[in-house]
Amino acid sequence: MGHDHSHSHGIAASGTGTAKHRKRLVAVLCITLAVVVIQIAGALLSGSLALLADAGHMLSDAAGVSIALVAAWIAERPASDQRTYGYQRAEVLAALANALVLIVIAVVIVTEAIRRLGSAPEVQTDVMLAAAVLGAVANLISLLILRGAQKESLNVRGAYLEVLGDLLGSFAVIAAAIVILVTGYQAADTVASVLIALMIVPRAWHLLRDVVDVLLEACPKGVDVNLIREHILAVDGVVSVHDIHIWTITSGVPVFSAHVVVEDAAMSASGADRVLDKLVSCLGSHFDTDHCTFQLEPVSHAEHEAHQHA
Known part of the structure; x- marks a missing residue:
């Protein structure tokens, strides 16, 4: 007979990476919006495309x-029979929109930089x-605020990377202003705007790639399936394991499931509880995965199982 067990029977929305920060x-x-207003005004007064590009980047x-x-607010809505994981994937969709x-x-x-080629305004x-x-x-200042939290959420990481790009963009604008001030080379402003655009694309690509991994339910980064299999097989009474699935609901919420074949003697009530407790303890302590689901199968029934995955 099959037996399902979950160490945590629900996922609290308050535990998502974005909600915590x-x-x-x-x-x-607040800081970003204030600077956007100042930079847009500065771009209009100075005629700088680079400054306008930096303001546009910060606005995004x-x-x-x-x-x-x-x-994050939507993700806090409780799960229902129709949406058993609630709305936590809303955070991932937000990161997709951001990218x-x-x-x-x-x-x-x-496009605007190309239009200005050969006719850069003063x-x-x-x-x-x-x-x-x-x-x-x-x-x-924004980087310092986000630095400690950017490893826990796709959205916080996205914000951190964007602010980092903004900082580099500001340096590019400063450099262009100095070049124009010293040499009078007005095209430096256009060059700086293109550099800002080139800095945006790789960051957007990396964020988009991480989002796609979550949506495709890829194995979380840093998780070694073979090592997990070895730990499961080391539990007394376990004969084999198959149909291992590891994915991420949203940032900070990994999920694990597997079919575990055990000795027939271990399928008694006390034996099954002992095996399950050890499996859950192993996954939680070694791989930081609290939401685990195991289906126990006696050896005598294993031949009836169609192995679909690892």
């Missing part, structure tokens, strides 16, 4: 953080430099 995201959102960051916060917005911003920047470097320095300081 909501205050950090709100702080970064603000949009991404806003989406993440709304998604796509970054790609669109990069395309717009490059830039007011004093306004451009002041706004860029202010943006760099704000981005540095």
